[in-house]
Amino acid sequence: MKKYGIELAMACLLLLSFYILSREAAQTAGNMSRSESSQVILVDAGHGGADPGMIGVGGLEEKGINLEIALKLxxxxxxKGFAVLMTREKDQGLYDEDSRNQKAQDMQRRIALIRENSPVLCVSxxxxxYQDPAVYGPQVFYYEDSAQGKTLAELIQTELNTRLEVKRPRSPKGNKTYYLLKRSESVLNIVECGFLTNQEEAGLLQQEEYQQKIAQAVAEGICTYLREDTFK
Structure with a gap:
């Protein structure tokens, strides 16, 4: 009887130990999940300051629309719980006013921000x-040799095509010549939200509600990418 009592007590202790370890494992997993979601995402609002970017219908400048969408993103x-680093949050370039080549310095400093902060991913x-004003629709670019960049681009492109109800949806496109794509040490996508040379789309891109749809689409693509752990 005494032996049975000892065995019962040991079995209870083992069950208790298993319960405690299970709780600790669950807490650790939860902390890891929160840690992953707090990793830095870099959002780059293209152009700024003396560089207006593309000029569309009616003299519409790209830099302002880029910033408005980037801030919404x-x-x-x-x-959603992510830490976000912005390359700019107002109408300015990342260059010194007395720089001999402001454009080159601006791009170099955007890449330096990526290198210094090691974001889990970047979206620009x-x-x-385009010369043909009938051309329209969002287009996502990725570095051609980056499988992770391609996956992220596919997810963002799908969300944009769906949420913006694009009649002629585009596919993401690989590229090896764009400076940011070539130089970034992190996964990076360039998100061309639409064509400023298309009258209808230029009008939509100036609307806050449409900008918000773009921001939501890009964010959802990012979330799906991170949930699938494709960045590991």
Whole structure:
């Protein structure tokens, strides 16, 4: 009887130990999940300051629309629990006023921000243009040799095509010549939100509601990418 009591007590202790270890493991997993979601995402609002970017219908400048969408994206991502680093939050370039080549310095400093902060991924917000004013639609670019960049681009492109109800949806496109794509040490996508040379789309891109849809689409693509752990 005494032996049975000892065995019962040991069994209870083992069950208790298993319960405690299980709780600790669950807490550790939860902390890891929170840690991953707090990793830095870099949001780059293209151009700024003396560099207006693309000029669209009616003299519409790209830099302002880039910033408005980038700030909305920042807010959406932060609401989802991510830490967000912006390359700019106002109408300015990342160059010294007395620089001999402001454009080159601006691009170099954007890459330096990526290198110094090691974000889990980067998205650079831009607007497109084309000689044919009938061309329209969002287009996501990725570095051609980056499998992770391609996956992220596919997810963001799908969300943009769906949420913006694009009649002729585009596919993401690989590229080896764009400076940011070539130089970034982190996964980076360039998101061309639309064509400023298309009358209808240029009008939409100036609307706050449409900008918010773009921000939501990009954020959802990012979230899906991170949930799938494709960045590891």
């Amino acid at each position: 920042k807010k959406v991502l932060e609401e 917000i831009h607007q497109n243009s």
